[in-house]
Amino acid sequence: MNYSQWDWNVGKKVIADLSQWRNAFEWVEEPYVSPDGETIAAIVKTDDMAFSVCENGVSWEKYFDKIWYLRFGSGNCPVAIVSENSMWTVAVAGQPWGNWYEFVWDTRFSLDGKYITVAAQDGSKYFAVSDGIAWQQAFFSISNLAVSHDGKNAAAVVQTIPFNSGDIFKFQEGCYTVAVNGKTWDNNFLNVWDMSFSPDGRHLAAEVRKTLYDYTIVVDGQPWDKNFLSVWKPKFNPKDGSVTAPVKVNGGWALARNGEVIWEERFFQLWHHQYSPDGENIAAIVAPKFGQWTIAVNGKPWPSTFNNLVTDLAISPDGKRTACAARTKGQWHIAADGQCWDNGYDMAWAPVFSPDSRHIAAKVEKNGRFFIVIDGRPLTYDFAAAWGPLFSPDSNKLLVRGIGGGKNDGNYCRYVFELSEFLA
Amino acid sequence: MTKQSPANIATIPDEGVDKGGQRLTPEQVTRVIRRMFEEEGGARLKIYIETCVHCGLCSDACHFYLSNNKDPKFSPAGKVKQTLGIIIQKKGRVSIDFIKKASEIAFTECNLCKRCVMYCPFGIDIAYLMLFMRRICHKLGVVPQYIQDTAHSHSVTMNQMWVKEDEWIDTLQWQEDEARDEIENLRIPLEKEGAEIFYSVIGPEPKFRAQLIYQTAVIMNVAGMDWTMPATPGWDNSDMCMYTGDDEMAARLKKVHFEAAMRLKTKRIVMGECGHAFRSVYDVGNRHLGWKMSPLPLIHAIEFYYELFRDKKLRVKQKYDIPVTLHDPCNVVRGGGLHELARYVINETCSRFVEMHPNREHNYCCAAGGGVINCGPPYSKKRVIGNKVKADQLADAKARGAKIIIAPCHNCHAGLEDIVKYYDLDMEIKFLGDIIYECIDKT
Numbered sequence: 113m114n115y116s117q118w119d120w121n122v123g124k125k126v127i128a129d130l131s132q133w134r135n136a137f138e139w140v141e142e143p144y145v146s147p148d149g150e151t152i153a154a155i156v157k158t159d160d161m162a163f164s165v166c167e168n169g170v171s172w173e174k175y176f177d178k179i180w181y182l183r184f185g186s187g188n189c190p191v192a193i194v195s196e197n198s199m200w201t202v203a204v205a206g207q208p209w210g211n212w213y214e215f216v217w218d219t220r221f222s223l224d225g226k227y228i229t230v231a232a233q234d235g236s237k238y239f240a241v242s243d244g245i246a247w248q249q250a251f252f253s254i255s256n257l258a259v260s261h262d263g264k265n266a267a268a269v270v271q272t273i274p275f276n277s278g279d280i281f282k283f284q285e286g287c288y289t290v291a292v293n294g295k296t297w298d299n300n301f302l303n304v305w306d307m308s309f310s311p312d313g314r315h316l317a318a319e320v321r322k323t324l325y326d327y328t329i330v331v332d333g334q335p336w337d338k339n340f341l342s343v344w345k346p347k348f349n350p351k352d353g354s355v356t357a358p359v360k361v362n363g364g365w366a367l368a369r370n371g372e373v374i375w376e377e378r379f380f381q382l383w384h385h386q387y388s389p390d391g392e393n394i395a396a397i398v399a400p401k402f403g404q405w406t407i408a409v410n411g412k413p414w415p416s417t418f419n420n421l422v423t424d425l426a427i428s429p430d431g432k433r434t435a436c437a438a439r440t441k442g443q444w445h446i447a448a449d450g451q452c453w454d455n456g457y458d459m460a461w462a463p464v465f466s467p468d469s470r471h472i473a474a475k476v477e478k479n480g481r482f483f484i485v486i487d488g489r490p491l492t493y494d495f496a497a498a499w500g501p502l503f504s505p506d507s508n509k510l511l512v513r514g515i516g517g518g519k520n521d522g523n524y525c526r527y528v529f530e531l532s533e534f535l536a
Numbered sequence: 537m538t539k540q541s542p543a544n545i546a547t548i549p550d551e552g553v554d555k556g557g558q559r560l561t562p563e564q565v566t567r568v569i570r571r572m573f574e575e576e577g578g579a580r581l582k583i584y585i586e587t588c589v590h591c592g593l594c595s596d597a598c599h600f601y602l603s604n605n606k607d608p609k610f611s612p613a614g615k616v617k618q619t620l621g622i623i624i625q626k627k628g629r630v631s632i633d634f635i636k637k638a639s640e641i642a643f644t645e646c647n648l649c650k651r652c653v654m655y656c657p658f659g660i661d662i663a664y665l666m667l668f669m670r671r672i673c674h675k676l677g678v679v680p681q682y683i684q685d686t687a688h689s690h691s692v693t694m695n696q697m698w699v700k701e702d703e704w705i706d707t708l709q710w711q712e713d714e715a716r717d718e719i720e721n722l723r724i725p726l727e728k729e730g731a732e733i734f735y736s737v738i739g740p741e742p743k744f745r746a747q748l749i750y751q752t753a754v755i756m757n758v759a760g761m762d763w764t765m766p767a768t769p770g771w772d773n774s775d776m777c778m779y780t781g782d783d784e785m786a787a788r789l790k791k792v793h794f795e796a797a798m799r800l801k802t803k804r805i806v807m808g809e810c811g812h813a814f815r816s817v818y819d820v821g822n823r824h825l826g827w828k829m830s831p832l833p834l835i836h837a838i839e840f841y842y843e844l845f846r847d848k849k850l851r852v853k854q855k856y857d858i859p860v861t862l863h864d865p866c867n868v869v870r871g872g873g874l875h876e877l878a879r880y881v882i883n884e885t886c887s888r889f890v891e892m893h894p895n896r897e898h899n900y901c902c903a904a905g906g907g908v909i910n911c912g913p914p915y916s917k918k919r920v921i922g923n924k925v926k927a928d929q930l931a932d933a934k935a936r937g938a939k940i941i942i943a944p945c946h947n948c949h950a951g952l953e954d955i956v957k958y959y960d961l962d963m964e965i966k967f968l969g970d971i972i973y974e975c976i977d978k979t
Binding site: 138139141142157178180181215217218231233238253254255271277278279280281283284288302303305321324325327341342360362380381383399402403405419420421423439442458459461477 | 551552555575674675677681682684685688691692693698700701702705706709721723725726727728729730767768769782784787788791798801803823825826827828829831832833
């Protein structure tokens with residue numbers, strides 16, 4: 113995303129009055145907002161059971177029999193799954209792809225939002241469709257769709273060998289593999305689950321089960337030499353291309369690289385590890401002990417723990433800071449660098465770092481109202497609905513997107529705040 | 537009523553057990569068993585085994601024992617003695633035929649219902665011991681075919697019925713369309729981020745009982761709830777891997793389930809009327825992963841219905857007037873203490889309630905739970921014969937006027953249907969949701 117081209121002038125911009133939408137349409141579903149905040153859109157229904165998407169108060173010209181999964185890619189363009197005459201496709205800003213299928217689902221975007229891939233089914237055959245172009249090969253089933261950062265490669269778990277209902281021994285011979293852009297790996301497995309592309313999109317790593325008891329990681333079709341009691345999603349080191357994954361060994365969970373355990377520490381749980389952009393640091397969500405959750409950086413857990421859960425791990429652009437959302441004693445919190453921010457909430461969303469790594473902002477909810485907190489302090493405004501905050505490229509400003517800011521009206525507005533004023 | 541002694545029933549052929557056994561060597565059996573005891577047979581196992589004084593107080597708690605002429609082979613302690621007891625005595629040097637028989641005992645003669653645990657003076661958890669035996673069978677690959685197939689389904693689709701991702705979404709949209717004929721503008725909100733409620737069901741609902749999703753959608757819409765269901769795997773809260781002894785897969789299933797709810801930023805999970813799934817999310821799967829309790833607030837449908845009536849979110853138009861009785865599902869009653877809440881909901885919705893005896897935490901199991909019904913048709917006759925005591929209990933409730941059995945659990949439903957049919961009881965079985973849907977004011 114090219115944030116620098118967005119409107120970063122400080123102030124408030126009223127984009128749309130949703131209360132008028134509710135008068136104009138029989139129903140208005142929950143709205144979604146573009147990353148730049150300039151567009152708000154919602155699935156709407158007219159009196160005659162036709163559906164459209166209302167964008168900043170204007171409906172798509174085309175109406176459909178059904179619409180679901182309206183989302184914005186990073187390209188600030190509304191994308192939805194639409195149906196006509198019992199056939200389905202993807203509509204981008206109201207324009208459906210040329211090809212229609214018996215079903216499509218699981219919309220995935222490239223990081224820049226330009227490329228869209230979905231899973232599809234037609235004639236009981238399964239495949240992926242990227243920007244309207246279907247894979248040439250189709251399979252008995254498809255799941256765990258994944259796309260590369262640039263969106264130009266798509267992979268999925270596919271069934272290549274059929275087996276009859278109840279044929280447990282055929283299943284145990286391995287009937288599933290991975291298809292990348294429709295081309296399958298040479299070897300099959302009992303199961304393949306979560307996958308990650310390398311940052312350049314040229315390599316793919318996946319968690320697999322080779323037998324009922326042997327789990328490992330497979331990179332481009334080649335399994336690691338060692339098996340484990342279980343594994344979680346692998347990741348590529350952005351610096352050297354090596355692959356790491358949480359693995360379960362006797363004594364607990366550890367982090368392994370290319371099959372070898374690299375963290376000395378053993379955890380009751382370890383998952384969702386992430387690399388810093390320079391590949392030097394690895395952070396993960398861990399449970400050092402049963403029922404105690406926290407973040408570990410390079411194997412060292414934060415001293416503070418949370419008793420319900422930890423989620424939404426974030427690493428700063430400079431790779432030196434970590435933050436997360438956590439729930440403890442029934443309250444949600446934002447925590448950063450081992451410290452839990454003061455206030456507890458009914459819900460907390462993923463924290464985001466400023467590009468200079470100095471600031472952290474997050475959306476939180478308390479008593480039905482939504483707030484934006486920056487470095488632990490709530491913004492003055494509260495909202496009836498809000499979306500995650502975004503920092504300007506120079507880290508000096510914050511974009512906030514919300515409905516009913518400070519009052520209970522239906523106005524959706526985008527706000528740009530000067531951080532120095534807020535944090536003074 | 538038909539009565540048949542299990543002594544007349546030979547060991548039941550099962551491809552999963554028989555063919556699984558053919559792949560084993562005696563050395564492999566001993567090696568796997570010893571490794572299991574070394575790596576997973578900790579203090580808990582040792583204490584239970586060494587503490588049991590064979591007093592027999594567990595026997596009268598077991599429906600298999602009571603239904604099989606009090607044959608000691610079916611007593612809880614007897615089942616441990618025939619399985620783990622011999623393994624310990626022989627230090628793991630047991631035959632392949634022994635493992636096959638132990639598999640049948642552990643998988644099909646114990647529902648893991650924990651009624652016996654209540655009557656044991658030491659609180660020995662026989663269900664844990666039977667699960668340890670099942671885990672040995674899993675490690676040896678000697679698991680009944682039908683439940684192993686279900687475990688495979690879980691591993692591929694993250695649901696127990698081989699429901700593909702598009703089939704799940706399509707089913708919800710179909711039910712939404714159907715329900716709109718009854719309630720205009722009804723929604724089954726898919727993937728609604730930030731909804732208060734993440735509603736989860738078990739695999740058989742989209743596969744065989746889609747009307748339950750319909751009914752829930754009506755109840756949610758009438759009550760004005762802010763709810764959602766995921767369009768991704770994680771919608772199925774059930775878990776047969778928990779019962780096959782595949783703990784690693786059981787953990788994986790719960791990760792997908794809870795993370796679907798977290799991803800959608802829902803505040804709590806409300807689950808449908810399933811007992812074993814409740815055990816899986818409330819007690820077992822969450823703990824495999826390191827969560828002491830459910831990471832997000834989680835309630836069973838019984839609690840949810842209770843809340844809706846307590847908070848006047850639902851209004852009864854006309855109470856259900858056919859006499860009903862209640863089967864207390866083991867996992868949500870002995871395991872979750874929801875028996876009084878279930879009675880609250882029944883009192884709100886039904887005009888004539890007949891208590892079953894014994895009831896609440898003392899209720900007899902349906903004999904379907906614990907994965908027993910999931911072992912499939914080969915064992916169905918043995919299962920219903922092994923629960924004659926339940927048939928007697930139902931017949932007693934019927935004699936006192938009950939015509940409908942309310943069973944807020946899927947496995948109980950299926951198990952009771954088999955019992956009602958086999959013993960010719962002529963009673964109908966309903967979910968609480970069936971009753972609520974029928975009697976609430978939907979305007």
